Amino acid sequence: MTKIQWKGVFPAVTTKLKPDFSLDEAAIRDGLERLIANGVAGVVLMGMVGENASLSPEEKLEVLRIGKETVAGRVPVISGLAETSSERAIAFAKKAEQIGVDGLMVFPGLTYKSDARETVAFYRSVAQASGLQILLYNNPRGYGVDLTPDLLVEMLEEPNIVAIKEESYDTTRVTDLLARFGTRLNVVCGVDDLIVESAALGAQAWVSGMANALPKESVRLLELANSGDFASARKLYQALIALFHLDTHVKLVQYIKLAENVIAGYPETVKPPRLPLVGEERERTLAIVRKTLADLKALG
Template sequence: MKPLIFTGAATAMVTPMHDDFSINYGLFGQLLDEQVANKADAVVVAGTTGESATLTDEEHINLISYAVRRIKGRIPVIAGAGSNNTAHAVWLSRQAERAGADALLHVTPYYNKAPQEGLFLHFKACAEATALPVILYNVPSRTGVNISPATYGRLSHIENIVAAKEASGNFSQLAKIAGLCGSRLAIYTGNDDQITSALALGAQGVVSVLSHLVPEGTHNLCTAFFDGDAAKSDALQLHYLELIEALFSDINPIPIKQALRFMGWDVGPCRLPLCGMEPAAAEHLQLVLAKYGLCPLPSHMGTRTSKRPEAMLLPRNSH
């Protein structure tokens, strides 16, 4: 197998904003520190959850550089570098490498609907642009295009294409990728509700939104499986399902940002065209968070929290 970037749970980081939509780097640093302290195995910066689509190039690279300086080698920093313009993706890759990223995450080109040969040539160009390891990111529900198992097979022969974040939700496809690529390509699921199932098919972990709230719990879910305790891993997966469903009750990253605000982290709004949650949906999210001991109940219901087994409450910030 090619060298692994990480095993376990990599947290897809939000990008905190001030009320004027400028980036709150100080809070971003605090969130990164919390991930390291609570056993996250890696972080992904400037990805979908980090609102990469509405970041300027300068902001994009500044976020990566800031994360590298703050993490200081404690866990890998994986930089989102994808674009639907191959030349732009190549430029972002080189800039991320200069900023000190440990690896790159390259999403399938969106909107263009490139054919499989175009996908192969796009990812090949991105990989050849730097010496960094590359994780391919397949999420057809957002990009409108799917990397076929055969294309994965071709790409896995490129030396620094080392892994895939497979978020199609298609287990037959995941199994075919594993069978075709073998040790040439590590697989990470991009679906928090399918972690244990993906691990059972040979995945090495997850790129996770759930772990933003419960990094230790998501890490433990993975390590239990790797340690041979599939029953514990399954139990944790089932335990977190209600929380996962709440975190994907609206378009990511709208719910995760709202959840962090309920927990006392003032991560600010999403940039348009993303917006806030409807009040009823936000209240339901808060109720679910309270069930897991992650925040107080809505004010009209009191302030109790009811911790459940394996729940992990992030320390609340002081500002």
């Protein structure tokens, strides 16, 4: 296992699919090569953008095998873990460790809104199931469970819980976490359209959806912010912001895959019940992608 340095851009990698919804191995491999070539710090396989909950158990493990083999140790490989029960989550954590991934991004238990005691017990049981580094996934809007600083105190008794993907849409949480836990817990931005704000407050890593479409520009944006060059960062951020807003929508998977298709030619296939974008919504999204590319070109 590679020790993860929680700095830089970690794309939540789209899972490329063929028209029949089977895994498109060639596209998955090519997409990973493209991300690495453009300077990402690591890759997160099968997050929300990777349609984790839509994949079969066998497909999930196959994505990890493909990813681990393709990346070949050049950057850390983190697997999303999104399961409906503690039993399944523990089993997946063990299988992921056997495949050789470097860390897990752990969603709350799906379909059930756990209370504080249940949430702590769930995360601790997953952490104890393997030696993998754990990135907590905090998205209370999406999953109804908020990993507050008070809840984290007990979770951090598990030494391999080392980072939190902060997606509460409240930037004050970044400061609260850093003030309370210091270097014990790495705070990772999980919202594309809050990245410069989060970096200004001390977050040095970013799990990004739209970095799939524009990895080079995303890496550059975080580098500028982390170096303190906020004048340059703001200019680039303003060119990207309309595209980044799409990362916060319920259809972010469709939006990101369409942007990838336009920019890099990858398939935009999504698994039902998701459906490809059509009509005015598709044209609106394409217009945002095209304007973003034009604005980036104007920036030079």
